[in-house]
Amino acid sequence: MTDNDPLKRGSKTLDNGLQVLEVLGDSPNGLTTTELSERLSLHRTVTDRLVRTLEHHGFCRRTQEKRIVLGNGLVALANRVQQDLRGTARPILEDLAEELQVTTHLAVQETEDTVRALIVIPPRHSRIHVGFREGQVDPIDRGSAGLAIMSMREKQPGERDEVDTVRERGYAVTKGEVTPSVTGISAPVPYRNEPGLLSVGISVFEATDEAHLATAVVAAADALGRELLR
Structure with a gap:
């Protein structure tokens, strides 16, 4: 396990979730679940589960075209x-x-x-x-x-x-x-x-x-x- 391994730094699931937000932050037009999975090198099922959790908290959302973008919940969080x-x-x-x-x-x-x-x-x-x-x-x-x-x-x-x-x-x-x-x-x-x-x-x-x-x-x-x- 290297020093950069998220398991050594802390929670791998949390690390993956934060990476989802970081990647979406660099993708103003949003990404599909498949595209997001490829960017993160994660299985599509794992990515979908992460996205659904973040959606529940308002940190991301899906557009009418089924693309995933950052959610308004981040604005309220950032303002604090x-x-x-x-x-x-x-x-x-x-x-x-x-x-x-x-x-x-x-x-x-x-x-x-x-x-x-x-x-x-x-x-x-x-x-x-x-x-x-x-x-x-x-x-x-x-x-x-x-x-x-x-x-x-x-x-x-x-x-x-x-x-x-x-x-x-x-x-x-x-x-x-x-x-x-x-x-x-x-x-x-x-x-x-x-x-x-x-x-x-x-x-x-x-x-x-x-x-x-x-x-x-x-x-x-x-x-x-x-x-x-x-």
């Missing part, structure tokens, strides 16, 4: 995650999105090597903006959100030189590292507590005035840090 943090951060991100007319986001360190987009706010009145889903997980050493978070940690062997630059100027800028042709500007949130290290950032197709954008992002990150310390 870090409610206090979400409630505090959302108006700050909304104000930043409207001020700059860009997509804003709050990222949290998920593991030692990854960050998760906990909140994503598009501008309400912009005809064109960058779009990506809440919950997206990316490598911590790729993209401005991860570099901003890394800047709050002790310097580590092999880390990118850009992290020191973030420590010096207070924000990170990357281009095309997570999404092609998209520039990210993120600042660390000066707050150290649960749920972990945080960054506030924006995603734009073109950063015509990087200094102005960065100043606004840093101000928003500082404002969130002050609110969280209250």
Whole structure:
């Protein structure tokens, strides 16, 4: 049994069920039971049993075309995650999105090597903006959100030189590292507590005035840090 074996980590059935949700999350048009079985390398009967259990809890559903998609039960569940943090951060991100007319986001360190987009706010009145889903997980050493978070940690062997630059100027800028042709500007949130290290950032197709954008992002990150310390 290897270290990656789900039986060694815990419940194999639960592991399979979570993999169903992960695969469906990457399949916006849904999958048939057969397609899902093939993706997971599971017997069709086992897959069908997993899907029926998840359906019972509202975590997935079947369309009229008999394709399996994620269910609305996940939305309610996700909204309960870090409610206090979400409630505090959302108006700050909304104000930043409207001020700059860009997509804003709050990222949290998920593991030692990854960050998760906990909140994503598009501008309400912009005809064109960058779009990506809440919950997206990316490598911590790729993209401005991860570099901003890394800047709050002790310097580590092999880390990118850009992290020191973030420590010096207070924000990170990357281009095309997570999404092609998209520039990210993120600042660390000066707050150290649960749920972990945080960054506030924006995603734009073109950063015509990087200094102005960065100043606004840093101000928003500082404002969130002050609110969280209250």
